[in-house]
Amino acid sequence: MSVRDPQPVERQLPTEEARDLLALVREIAQREIAPRAAEEEDAGRFPREIFTLLSESGLLGLPYAAEYGGGDQPYEVYLQVLEELAAARLTVGLGVSVHTLASYALATHGAKQQQVEHLPAMLGGGLLGAYCLSEPSSGSDAASLRTKAVRDGDEWVIDGTKAWITHGGIADFYTVMARTGEDGPRGITAFLVPGDAPGLSGAAPEKKMGMKGSPTAQVHFDGVRVPDDRRIGEEGQGFSIALSALDSGRLGIAACAVGVAQAALDEAVRYATERRQFGRPVADFQGLRFMLADMATQIEAGRALYLAAARLRDAGRPFAKQAAMAKLHCTDTAMKVTTDAVQILGGYGYTADFPAERYMREAKVLQIVEGTNQIQRMVIARHVAGPEGR
């Protein structure tokens, strides 16, 4: 079977250092991550050792300050790293994105002393993080969360249940949004909770449609005590920290979506140029050629959109609208492109012998996490048309 190598992605990278970084990531992705992806996803195995390798290679804290063990990379570089990792295996790309999200509160709103004490282990010391906002009865309406933290002297006592937590039950640290005051967004505070805190436990992982290697689980907090110096930011500031973390996190999801879509396109091209019907490769038929052209165009548009948002962020300018647009466009594109890839592979596309069906199952979750695509449209509409009910 003559297999055609996919066209390399034309990347715009700002420095020689960034080009070297992407080359290193591609090598790790192709040598260590991609070859085991299908089998381990099928078996529901989380590749913890890959995260250890990424940490040792300086790839778990890329957008954060080198002073605390980060990589000092701009978002436009970090996101392209995520794209490569997700193309090899979404469980890894999304896992790195969630770890970055979980580190955000401390890295951007922590006191200097807290950052010195905890960040180096989080960003380059092999630890794995989880971000705990959602609850069984509060998803899109996250500000109605009920997990409580009650002050007791110099400590806080946390009780409640978080839901859908990526790395739930296996993480080394949890960034937890809990209610410390009034109802609504102003009564929420952020805490950094160690994974081995007494009273913290992970439930059995959810049985998901895809990304089965990535554990998603409820996390129970049963009288979990943390000292006040593990409170991040001011009391009542937790929800605004959580939302600003999500502005950046959504860019990570967008980049992961482009990675999955690119992998599906590469697979579709590979297959279509080899599979022959009516005496010709099926890639010769205009019906498929136009599908491939549309897939490639939407992927390039998605990459350009997330990079434009990242460059605004890197320049210190507002980027929330563009991040929501990038998340919306890139994840809808991933769903469409992966579905079309299955179609291009015909009956084989519907089997687990080829990765197209896995990409399609994986793409679906990206339209749901870190704000569903309905919520992204609400965010964008507020920027475009102003708040509702004026």
Ligand SMILES: Cc1cc2nc3c(=O)[nH]c(=O)nc-3n(C[C@H](O)[C@H](O)[C@H](O)COP(=O)(O)OP(=O)(O)OC[C@H]3O[C@@H](n4cnc5c(N)ncnc54)[C@H](O)[C@@H]3O)c2cc1C
């Ligand atoms: C695999 C996976 C991993 C996840 N990882 C994490 C994690 O690490 N940390 C974390 O905190 N959460 C995580 N989540 C949770 C995720 O962020 C939520 O699932 C998501 O925010 C949606 O919440 P929900 O599932 O409760 O849906 P709901 O909010 O109940 O929404 C149900 C439907 O109603 C729609 N809807 C809701 N409100 C509106 C509205 N105002 N207008 C229009 N439509 C609306 C939604 O778009 C959706 O279609 C994860 C979820 C999954 C599936």
